[in-house]
Amino acid sequence: MEASIYGLQIIKNADLEELRELGSGTYGTVYHGKWRGTDVAIKRIKKSCFSGRSSEQERLTRDFWREAQILSNLHHPNVVAFYGVVPDGTGGTLATVTEYMVNGSLRHVLLKKDRSLDRRKKLIIAMDAAFGMEYLHSKNIVHFDLKCDNLLVNLRDPQRPICKVGDFGLSRIKRNTLVSGGVRGTLPWMAPELLNGSSSRVSEKVDVFSFGISMWEILTGEEPYENMHCGAIIGGIVKNSLRPQIPENCDPEWRKLMEECWSPEPEIRPSFTEITNRLRSMSIMLQSKGSNNLTTGHVKPNISS
Structure with missing residues (x-):
């Protein structure tokens, strides 16, 4: 539903392949993976990031989609490219897919x-x-x-x-x-x-x-x-x-x-x-x-x- 509103690229979880974990933090875990053969970074966001009262959950989820929309509209050779959102991660988790940078941080x-x-x-x-x-x-x-x-x-x-x-x-x-x-x-x-x-x-x-x-x-x-x-x-x-x-x-x-x-x-x-x-x-x-x-x-x- 949100994706169509925000005009975002939706990426199916089935189209992603996880190769190895790159790091994890309070918000979730980042993996080096492939999206239909292309190297990507997959950031899986912890369910707990959207926890709280239902009104709070709705607000956080709305924020997520709004920010994803902003990111997807950024195009510059010195800004990591944002490819899309994965709404159907395991257990209903959300994920984002971005350009993979080979040497990391x-x-x-x-x-x-x-x-x-x-x-x-x-x-x-x-x-x-x-x-x-x-x-x-x-x-x-x-x-x-x-x-x-x-x-x-x-x-x-x-x-x-x-x-x-x-x-x-x-x-x-x-x-x-x-x-x-x-x-x-x-x-x-x-x-x-x-x-x-x-x-x-x-x-x-x-x-x-x-x-x-x-x-x-x-x-x-x-x-x-x-x-x-x-x-x-x-x-x-x-x-x-x-x-x-x-x-x-x-x-x-x-x-x-x-x-x-x-x-x-x-x-x-x-x-x-x-x-x-x-x-x-x-x-x-x-x-x-x-x-x-x-x-x-x-x-x-x-x-x-």
């Missing part, structure tokens, strides 16, 4: 230290992510949970990595399983205005803040504030005394952009259009110089390439 790639990404590749990946975000913002969609976990990559071409923004839809539903309900996002990537109750200032600029933190992840390959407790992180972000420590040998242009992105003042943070322009000019500069490291100084020999 950027976070996963950064953790595998052997997969050393040189400066040029890091720039391309950051640029791709910024292009995807620029497109989402042009469609008035705020991601709310931008981080390297939600940036998906394909590194098959050794010359040209591909990065796409993923996992931004169904955010309301996913969050509903969390106690907070109202707050969306992941702590270290969350802008101060999301944490200090100044809700009137919450705008698409929360994604720019998260992008700044993601740039730091791409630069260092580390997780921000790894050994700190939640309370200390919240306090630090709200007081604006806490930001990840930038390596001394960081490229000055990258540093400047990153710091502007995570500025406490939303107005000071650049738009994604400005971010893409600045990353592009950094990339052009790099090509003309022929240097290959985002951090100056000692360069580890990259045997693999």
